[in-house]
Amino acid sequence: MKKARMFPFERNRYFYGKLLTVRDFESEQKYFNDKRRLLNRLLFGSGVVAGMQVVAVDDKTITVEMGVAIDYLGREIVISSPVTLKLSMIDGFTNNEYKKNVYLYAAYDEKGREPVHSVGNSSVRGEEMSEYNRFLESYRLYVKEEAPSPLSFEHAGLLEDVITIYQDSDVRVTQRMPKYANPGDVIDATLVVEKTLQTPRVSLSFAYAADGFDSLDKEGNNVRFLEPGDKQETEYRLSYSVKVQDRPGTIGKLTLNAGAVELFIGDNRIPLDHSVSHSVEIIAQPVADRILKDWYERSLDQAAEGFADQNVCLAKIGLLQLGPTYMIEQVERVPFGEYIPNASLMHRISQSGRSSSLNRFYAESQAYDLEYGSKPELDVVYHPERNAFDFKLGIPKPQTINDEMATGTVDVPLDTQEKSGMRFFSRGKRNFVTDEITHGLGNGQITVVVGLEEIPDPNAPVGSGGSKVYYGASDVFKDTEYEAELPNITFGTLIYPDKGSFRIGMKLGGATEATSLRVRWWAFKKLPDGANVQISGAQTAIAEAAAGSEKN
Known part of the structure; x- marks a missing residue:
């Protein structure tokens, strides 16, 4: 099915007296299946359509609710009834390390049903043979213990430039920026810290070098992250903003030099031996138009086969180690946003009048006293270099x-x-x-x-x-x-x-x-x-x- 659908489709031609063999019936099914799956893949994408919620039943058991998803080959994955399993019994789960995050996936899986006696095979081989009378289009649940790369998802490479600052078995620190930006835009650089629940507190500070961007923070080019001590999460995000300079047709660079980065996991300082850099293309045309252009100009191989080996991630499960065993502490459903929205719903949302602006503005304000009986005063100053408004408000004193x-x-x-x-x-x-x-x-x-x-x-x-x-x-x-x-x-x-x-x-x-x-x-x-x-x-x-x- 994988490569055959890349070629022109052939369907059976029926005529009186035609001898129908197994090949004819198989090609009949393949014709309709491959066409439907190709359209699923190209028109709808991949992800959860409805249901498939993952719930922790107890410290070691999860339930996957019934639902429908489409995989990266366009095949429908249907869970027809809730299934409850011990996490340790799911394929891919190992017992050598419990302080970790695991990722639960659903994959398309065909299973033979109704074995029957095969007359043709027994006559050829001289012994009693059986064949499956049906194929059940089923599913398979399995676990991966490694976090997927942020760029392994279909749309990520079109929208974001992602760099990895540090990664080991317990912690991964990445930073994301838009792939394209317009001159004068205010864009975010988002720092993402992923960790296991029992990993000590993570802190990170660095000074970045910018070429094509101006800092909007009062601290200049310095960024600091400290994991809150009163929370217990497996992912934290910190965003800081920069303003794109008026340099269309160039590549903006935001670089983190290894010597300017301080990373602590608990009390241990982690040395970094390499520098990382973002590359953001500064363009004159609207960003959305450029992203659509990239999307439409991709090859059929990229569109239909580029992510063929990937399956739909249903949950990110955080585990705590308890002596020789473990317990489920957190379940985050569809952690990478792999959903397929309803087309009618998206149309209604687009018509709801909600709009977003590519430019954001900041406001600073201060108040001062006026004599009793005076009229209030308002003074506004715009700072274009920072996209900031400075409001000064004079308020009359109350009578004494x-x-x-x-x-x-x-x-x-x-x-x-x-x-x-x-x-x-x-x-x-x-x-x-x-x-x-x-x-x-x-x-x-x-x-x-x-x-x-x-x-x-x-x-x-x-x-x-x-x-x-x-x-x-x-x-x-x-x-x-x-x-x-x-x-x-x-x-x-x-x-x-x-x-x-x-x-x-x-x-x-x-x-x-x-x-x-x-x-x-x-x-x-x-x-x-x-x-x-x-x-x-x-x-x-x-x-x-x-x-x-x-x-x-």
Whole structure:
């Protein structure tokens, strides 16, 4: 199937009296299979179509859910029912080292089914022979213990330039940059650190030399990575940005010299004996057009056969070593993004209005104070060499006052006598004193203003008015539309300067049906000379209203 599909397809021609042999029936199946698989390969690509999730059942067992994938030869891989296996029983898993990451793959596999007696073979060979009556298009799961190269995937070589800084059995450090860039673009160099779970902390620092790029980092050309101590991951990424110079038609170079790289694994410094360099082509045409051009100009051999030996990676499994055995700590599904998206879904996403820009901008900001009552100020400066905007915002100071103040309410129950369903004070208690109230302004002299708060009836119609607070003598509003439905009360206050508290005394001047009263109080304290308190506009309005009530 591999090379035959590279040649013109032939199909059977049927006619009356044609003698059909095994060859004819096999070519009939091969014709349709090879054509379908070629279109699968070229139109859809390879990867997981749906399902095939890998889940850790316990410390040593995984389950692969049912699903569909297409391999790198266009063949359909179908897992028709969930399969549960011990990791150590999967082909390719070795028991000599447990501190590692392993990679679970799915491969297309045909298996013979239904053995039947073969009349033709027995007549030729003189003994009873059997042949399989069916082929089951099945699958095979296996494990690889080596991480695949980042460039082993079909699209990686078109999109990225990948360099390997360091690699051993436990750690691999690579860096990736776009293969093409436009002048003025801001592009990322992405440092990727892959490690096993039990490998000590990795730290890396280096200074890079750039030809065709300008650094955007405040630290210049210095890059530092330190693995977080509170995490347990098998892969970390760190990106830093550079700006492409206006040099179309040239090759940009970003080089890491061996002497400028410091790599530590735990407390051990790892010497590097070679320098590595990125090559990024700076082009005038849009990057997407150039990538598509490379894609369309590839040969049929590259398109159909270039990755024939590769299978679909379903999971990256991180193992922890526990004495003589191991346990599954992490399962990362489809770690290399080998998915085949639905064409209808991709069309809808493309029509959703989401867009991305090839140019990115950075913003820096600072704020400064203006005098109270001034208008806010905004100054913006653009730095084209860094693609950065510098925002400076002037904010007016809030108003200051020379007094501290506090407020609160206290509910005072009334002890009255009942008579004929009415409540009177004629025979009941007339003088009331609250418990000691802490005003929160600290020790020292204060001034207290007291008022009587009228709570609106919750059953009153909408628009009839909210709560009201009466300061001073409320009977001045008698026979007006503002007359209070409250008893006439005389207030007094008792201050405790050494305790930071006070009491409110009340004397009722007449009868009332109320069972309790709500008293609103305001406490004011003079600050020492030179001190002030900042308040908002709302607090200013309250303070002015309270001061006016006190004067009245």
